[in-house]
Amino acid sequence: MSSRARPRRGPRQGGADTRRAVLDAARARFGRHGYDGTKLRDVAADAGVDVALVSYFFGSKDGLFTAAMAIPMNPAELVEELTRDGAEGLGERLVRRFLSLWDDDAANSPMIALVRSAATNEQAAALVRGFVERELLLRIAAAIDAPDPELRAALAGSQMVGIIMARYVVRVEPLASAAPEVLVAAIGPTLQRYLTGDVALDG
Amino acid sequence: MSSRARPRRGPRQGGADTRRAVLDAARARFGRHGYDGTKLRDVAADAGVDVALVSYFFGSKDGLFTAAMAIPMNPAELVEELTRDGAEGLGERLVRRFLSLWDDDAANSPMIALVRSAATNEQAAALVRGFVERELLLRIAAAIDAPDPELRAALAGSQMVGIIMARYVVRVEPLASAAPEVLVAAIGPTLQRYLTGDVALDG
Numbered sequence: 215m216s217s218r219a220r221p222r223r224g225p226r227q228g229g230a231d232t233r234r235a236v237l238d239a240a241r242a243r244f245g246r247h248g249y250d251g252t253k254l255r256d257v258a259a260d261a262g263v264d265v266a267l268v269s270y271f272f273g274s275k276d277g278l279f280t281a282a283m284a285i286p287m288n289p290a291e292l293v294e295e296l297t298r299d300g301a302e303g304l305g306e307r308l309v310r311r312f313l314s315l316w317d318d319d320a321a322n323s324p325m326i327a328l329v330r331s332a333a334t335n336e337q338a339a340a341l342v343r344g345f346v347e348r349e350l351l352l353r354i355a356a357a358i359d360a361p362d363p364e365l366r367a368a369l370a371g372s373q374m375v376g377i378i379m380a381r382y383v384v385r386v387e388p389l390a391s392a393a394p395e396v397l398v399a400a401i402g403p404t405l406q407r408y409l410t411g412d413v414a415l416d417g
Numbered sequence: 418m419s420s421r422a423r424p425r426r427g428p429r430q431g432g433a434d435t436r437r438a439v440l441d442a443a444r445a446r447f448g449r450h451g452y453d454g455t456k457l458r459d460v461a462a463d464a465g466v467d468v469a470l471v472s473y474f475f476g477s478k479d480g481l482f483t484a485a486m487a488i489p490m491n492p493a494e495l496v497e498e499l500t501r502d503g504a505e506g507l508g509e510r511l512v513r514r515f516l517s518l519w520d521d522d523a524a525n526s527p528m529i530a531l532v533r534s535a536a537t538n539e540q541a542a543a544l545v546r547g548f549v550e551r552e553l554l555l556r557i558a559a560a561i562d563a564p565d566p567e568l569r570a571a572l573a574g575s576q577m578v579g580i581i582m583a584r585y586v587v588r589v590e591p592l593a594s595a596a597p598e599v600l601v602a603a604i605g606p607t608l609q610r611y612l613t614g615d616v617a618l619d620g
Binding site (some may be wrong): 312328330331332333334342343346347351364365368369371372373374375376377379380381382384385386387388389390396399400401403404407408413414 | 420446532533534535536537542545547549550554555566567571574575576577578579582583585586587588589590591592595599602603604606607610611617
């Protein structure tokens, strides 16, 4: 990409090199400006491509972020899949789906890298916070028919983050080697109560 | 400390300099050898003091570790205090006590530093894992009269780690600014169920 100011047009724009240039530009932008401060058109300008091409490749900002960070899920699709059948059993579906994502070694390492950097670097923490709040928690909250949906979703998120830290990052036993279905049975009801149950949130 | 091989004897051993030398030696040993691999007598030798003096200052290894890492609690005393009145209400007492520890800014920053380093560094993770498993989870497990006490304690630990990450490290809202009693009411029953309730742990 010798000329960044004037987007090139033509068939080569759709190639693997272009895709890679967009992802590089996205990682740099997200790293510098956080999730909320990053715009598709700025990423497109940095990569020297038309913004329509970025949309064509990655849909919207959450799609670009998950691709740039190698997160093996689209949050909108994930939440839609989990909430499609209503609130009943949502807690168990949520744990089962997350464990299947994180137990998959190939998917696991870039996500662990992201968690590690969020734990140590304020910029990375803001980035993860923006993504998790906006794309996961608010979507889950929107699907919950109960008071204080944001706090409920955040409580459920805290239990999932704790399992990620304990099982995959610090690897505390016997949690690290527990069978997934044991954890689904143990943690599913916790998430279900946080999301839809009686949690006395007005203290 | 010019001579490390032969411990000096005398009144100066009890002073602030000696205490500092022992803590420096402890941090270095824990960092290199992990929690399980560190012995009081080796720390004493590194600091050039008698092992009896280390015991006198810090009690046992958990006391030395919490002092070296500036953790504002002794785990044995903490667990004794929490379990003294039996299992009923243990979940709420646990959340309330942890939030009061972590909401205290002065105490909070060295503990956050430890969590950050455990998230990024394998040696630090092993150190925290050893301490948490041996000094917190096994003690709590010993106080629980229910099947699978270690897994129960680890599940409770995962929820606490998740709150620490979400509230203090990544600061996800509305969790970061929720009133402590809101969290006690929301999370206490989760811990209580993990520790003593029906969690179907044989999957």
